[in-house]
Amino acid sequence: MKWVGWKKMIILTGIGIFGLFFILTILIYKYSYIDDKQKADAIVVLGASQWDGKPSPVFRARLDHAHELYNEKYAPLIILTGGIGDGEKFSESYVGTIYLSNRGIHEKDILIEEKGRTSWQSLKNVAEIMREREIDSIILVSDGFHLMRLQKMANDLGIRNFISAAKESPVSKNKFIKFKYVVREAFVFLMYILFKI
Numbered sequence: 001m002k003w004v005g006w007k008k009m010i011i012l013t014g015i016g017i018f019g020l021f022f023i024l025t026i027l028i029y030k031y032s033y034i035d036d037k038q039k040a041d042a043i044v045v046l047g048a049s050q051w052d053g054k055p056s057p058v059f060r061a062r063l064d065h066a067h068e069l070y071n072e073k074y075a076p077l078i079i080l081t082g083g084i085g086d087g088e089k090f091s092e093s094y095v096g097t098i099y100l101s102n103r104g105i106h107e108k109d110i111l112i113e114e115k116g117r118t119s120w121q122s123l124k125n126v127a128e129i130m131r132e133r134e135i136d137s138i139i140l141v142s143d144g145f146h147l148m149r150l151q152k153m154a155n156d157l158g159i160r161n162f163i164s165a166a167k168e169s170p171v172s173k174n175k176f177i178k179f180k181y182v183v184r185e186a187f188v189f190l191m192y193i194l195f196k197i
Contacts, residue, residue, distance in 0.1 A: 025186040032144025032172075032182070037164040041135040042111070043075045044126055046119060046142040046150065047082020047092030055099050058143065059092065061169035063099050066141050069164065070105060075139060078105065079129060081113045081122035119146070120153055120197060127157045136160060143169050145181045149189045 045066045048059035055063055066078050078100065082092025091114035101107055111129055116122030129135070137160040140150045144165035154161040171178055191197055 021186055021190070024189060025183055028145060028148050028185050028189065029179075029182045031148035032165060032178070034147065035164050036162050037069065037074055037139050038162050039073075040075045040137040040139045040160075040162060042077040042079050042130075042138050043069050044079045044123075044138045044140050045081065045096060046122065046140070046146065047080065047096070047116075048143075049085075050082075050088070050090060050092050050095040053090050053095055053098070055092075055095055057170045058166075059096065060099070061166040061172075062141055062143070063096050064168060065164065065166040067100060067103055067105065069139060069141070070109070077109055077111060077133075077135070079111045079113060079126055079138070081116055081126060083114050083117050083122075085117075118197065119150060120192065123150070123153050123157060123159070127159055130159065137162070139164050141166060143171050143181070145171065145178060145185045149185065149192060152189075153192070 043066045045062050048062060049056040050059060069075065070078055080093040080096040082096070084091045091112075093112035093114040097107065097110050097112055100110060111133070113122055113125040113129060116125050126138070130138070138154070139162045140147065140154060141164055142150060147163045147165060151161060151163055165172065171181055
């Protein structure tokens, strides 16, 4: 009888965890379509892969979106994040700077954070840059699946923020790939909530 009770508890716990994960996945998917961009002091672009000095298609889509927001006068500064990956020569933020400079944005309007290896590390470093430069508000730019966790992190750091997804990203254009990333993001979001990573 005792084993039956334990079995039920294990099953109910498993169902509860699955239910929570399912709800979180739906929330992240819905969140990926929110765009609440407003005038701010800076646009923060979350890094993505760079390929031997050139932004990957995903990173390029984020940079292009930031370029568009900058040209539309949503913010006068762009902060690029992303460090140097294992075995790479350049940081993501450096590659992003070259790309945006070549598209006509003056380097004085670009700030870089190149120590972060995770979104949490990058945003903590961005918070420090904001304090130093007296920046009060930011627009977070990344892929849609990433925005719910980014906004939670920014809120936890006391950063006034708005979100805007890079809609031309290859991830956003392919529903199967997007779903895969959303499911993975639900797991990563839980890891952040539990362990702040």
